[in-house]
Amino acid sequence: MRLLLLALLAKEPAHGYELKQELEQTFGSAYPSPNIGQIYVTLGRLEKDGLVRAVDVEQSNRPNKKVYHLTAAGRDALVTWAAEPTEGPRVRDEFFMKLVLAPMTGIADRMALISRQRRHYLGLMRDLNDLADRVDPGNHVELLLIEGAMLHLQADLDWLQRCQEDLR
Incomplete structure (x- = not known):
């Protein structure tokens, strides 16, 4: 989930619900729909790790929302992930x-x-x-x-x- 969120944030800053919608639109019903709570917990961890930063955005008739931006460290982590081969067959099945x-x-x-x-x-x-x-x-x-x-x-x-x- 961490790297999926980083990849979406590389495209553009977003808040948690927008990221959930983007995942659902990109991968469709074949990909299990992520729990919004899991997304926000993951975003909090990414922020703590310095991979994203959150900016509070004021809304007129609603509570403020946090919009997440990819940091330079987040982009580096994403580039590293993209460059590494993915695990192959499961030996420990x-x-x-x-x-x-x-x-x-x-x-x-x-x-x-x-x-x-x-x-x-x-x-x-x-x-x-x-x-x-x-x-x-x-x-x-x-x-x-x-x-x-x-x-x-x-x-x-x-x-x-x-x-x-x-x-x-």
């Missing part, structure tokens, strides 16, 4: 840990775990397909986000099949 530990501990049957996980992934895939059907075809950002999630799910489903074959 929680499902795989369950799968490996199940026979040692007797907590679950491996094939039952695989079947349950497969059903879960297929349900998520159906949800993403439904979501894709409701997206405005002109919203390329949201469609790419959904497509990326679907491709990751398909890879996870393929991997589950491999696990099932190897662990029989």
